[in-house]
Amino acid sequence: MKKGLGILSALLLSVTLTACGSADEKENDKKIVVAASPTPHGEVVKHAAEAMEKKGYDVEVKIVNDYKVPNKLLDEGDVDANLFQHVPYLNAEKKTHHYKIEEVGKVFTTPMGVYSKKYKNLAEIPDGAEIFVSSNPAEEGRFLSFFVNEGVIKLKDGVKIEDAKFTDIVENKKNLKFNNKQSAEFLPKTYKNGEGAAVIMNSNYAIDNGIIPHKDAIALEDKSSPFANILAVQEGHKDDKKFQELIKVLQSEDMKAYINKEFGKDVVPYEK
Numbered sequence: 624m625k626k627g628l629g630i631l632s633a634l635l636l637s638v639t640l641t642a643c644g645s646a647d648e649k650e651n652d653k654k655i656v657v658a659a660s661p662t663p664h665g666e667v668v669k670h671a672a673e674a675m676e677k678k679g680y681d682v683e684v685k686i687v688n689d690y691k692v693p694n695k696l697l698d699e700g701d702v703d704a705n706l707f708q709h710v711p712y713l714n715a716e717k718k719t720h721h722y723k724i725e726e727v728g729k730v731f732t733t734p735m736g737v738y739s740k741k742y743k744n745l746a747e748i749p750d751g752a753e754i755f756v757s758s759n760p761a762e763e764g765r766f767l768s769f770f771v772n773e774g775v776i777k778l779k780d781g782v783k784i785e786d787a788k789f790t791d792i793v794e795n796k797k798n799l800k801f802n803n804k805q806s807a808e809f810l811p812k813t814y815k816n817g818e819g820a821a822v823i824m825n826s827n828y829a830i831d832n833g834i835i836p837h838k839d840a841i842a843l844e845d846k847s848s849p850f851a852n853i854l855a856v857q858e859g860h861k862d863d864k865k866f867q868e869l870i871k872v873l874q875s876e877d878m879k880a881y882i883n884k885e886f887g888k889d890v891v892p893y894e895k
Contacts, residue, residue: 655865657854658685658693658705662830663733663882663890664852667873668706670881674872680865690759690807697857698722704866706730706873709850711785715761723858728870729851729893731882733826735762736840737769740817745773745842750797752820757807763788765850766801766823769842775799785849826889837888851893 655675659665665686672682685702687693693705694716704727708716716722742748756766764787770776771784777794778787789801805813807825811832814822826836836843844850854873856866872878879892 652865653679654681654683655704655869656683656685656702657869658687658696658702658707660690660693660707660827661686661688662827663731663886664706664827666885667730667878667882671869671872671878674875674877675869678868678872680868682869688808694720694722694724694855697724697855700857704854704856704869706852706854708855709852711764711850712759712761713853713855724855725858725861727854727856727861727866728874729853730870730873731893732844732846732848732851732891734836734844734848734889734891735765735823735825735850736829736836736844737821737823737842738814738829738834738839739821739841740814741820743841745769745775748797748799748820751800752797753800753802755802755805755810755813755819755822757810757824758803758805759807760788763803765844767792768844769823770799830886830889835889846891846894848891 657668659668665684668682668684672684675682685696687696687707690707693702693707694713696702697705698720710726713724713726717724737745739748754766756762764784767776767778767787767789768784771778775796776792776799778791779793782791802819807828810822810824811828811834813819814824814834821841829836829839854866854870856863860866874893874895882890882892
């Protein structure tokens, strides 16, 4: 009799554990924690959370104001997704840190701009000028693109601008010097202090520091920029239903309208 009760108890425990496991799995399927830069990334995800709630999902935003942290959090499973980077940056991070991360889809572009307290346009920047840029090697082609487009700098044949490095420069007509010793978050202060001839920075850091890209920049990327920010997840999960639902919301007409209303020309929604 006792043996029978023992078997019954074991069966009941097994059923209970299975039920609990199923409940936890179901809850995890509806929960999404997204690591994002403060502005506009975090605000965009918060807006998406409202639409996702109507679909039965709970989206939580984890604000991270450091480019080196979000991929580490995602790779280690501390968050489910992140929104802060473009594909060239992700590729560089994967090469360096061997992260198992992949793109779900593109969301928007925060146009990079050239800012100066001394000059009104790129043509005015003199020979031998110092240009401050971030220490992010994945952005080097992006920094150079402004001067490549101006005909001031020429790159090696066959090098795509999104893959370009300072070492790919074969002609520098003005002998421009790129100072890349600072992290991106410190560049707004460098600009406000009037250091160097110009400062090249990401729009999200500009906006966070009260700088208005489309008004204050002397040059700004246009819609053709290949540096759209992406929703990223761990490898093998981009087709998970919850992430596909989230990218639909992030690329929706409602989201485009929200971005245009809140950020105007300073953030460009992704167009398929």
